[in-house]
Amino acid sequence: MKRTVEPKVLYFGTPVVLISTRNPDGSTNLAPMSSAWWLGYHAMLGMGTSAQTVKNLVDRPEIALNLVDPAMVAALDRIALLTGSEEMSDAKRARGYRYEPDKFAAAGLSRTTGALTGLDLVAESPITMEGRIEAIHQIGAADNHLCALAMKVEQVQVEEDLLMSNDRYIDPLAWDPLIMKFTEYFAGGVPAYESSLARGWEMPKLNVAG
Template sequence: MHVVPGLKVLYFGTPVVLVSTLNEDGTPNLAPISSAWWLGQHCMIGLGNNAQTTANLLREGECVLNLPSSAMVDAVDRIALTTGKRTLVDYKVEQGYRHEPDKFGAARLTEQASELVKPPRVAECPVQLECRLVTVNPFGGPERHATAFEVEVLRAHVEEELVIPGTHHVDPIGWDPLIMKFCEFFGGGRNVHPSRLAEGWKMPHRVAAV
């Protein structure tokens, strides 16, 4: 039997992406998101309008989409409730966000120079996609509180062990992406780590302790 609960959140399961951009002063920003999908060599990502990443992408027109494996969940969770914005809006303060100017340091991740864009890659991520901005679309209603960005993938970097020998394809068995489902972290079909984001959003979850 189906019920009609009026769902508040529609995060049925999407890959976590660490988006690296450049701040106005040239320092790198790193933000975990989970609103992304790909078609061909293009990707759509969704970001809140109050995010530092949104401001950076609109200004600079470049980013790197770094895809962490499920084994990197600790690093992602460490920056889940951080923002590059110096001034926080009220709802982020209530959710427990804090300003963090050094996202790479806070996550304990390593900057790696990109080849075609200015923002750095995340060295530890098995998949790194250098991208340029193509189109910008207001999103979310009735008030437009978010932005959907279409980016073109200029260059894809993939750990050699994940590439099927003799092909240009990723091994779907070897690749275990970190997935976010309803603000909780999953990998290999199981909950892999408690989520600060779920706590901040006060999600009424029933997941087993990790």
């Protein structure tokens, strides 16, 4: 029997992405997020409007998406509660967020330069997509402070061992994305790492057998 409930978050499971954007001083901000989906060569990204990523994209629409595989989960979690904005809401601060201008160093990730955008990309990422934000849409009432960013993907780079014989296809058996599901990390359908974000959201501990 189904019950009518009001979940704290609606986070049914999407791939984790590290977003590269350009700060006002020309440096690259790196931000983890997991509200992303693709249709053709377009991506829709859901974020809070107070994020430094969104502030950057309003004025500088160049963007790169660095997809994350399970081997990167520890690095990702090291920056899960870091922000590139010195200003943050009380709610965000209460969840344990703190300001960090160099999230590449904090994560222990390496930089490479995007050929299309000139942004710093994550060298360890097996799939990267560069492009531009074409539109930013408010989600719900203004006081929700949420938005959807429409990205046009203009260049895709993929590690060779993820490609099938025809370079137009990525092998779905070889590509295993890290998934964020209700603020917890999953790979191959099982928990992949203890999530700092889940603790910040005060989510119940997972009951993992064994």
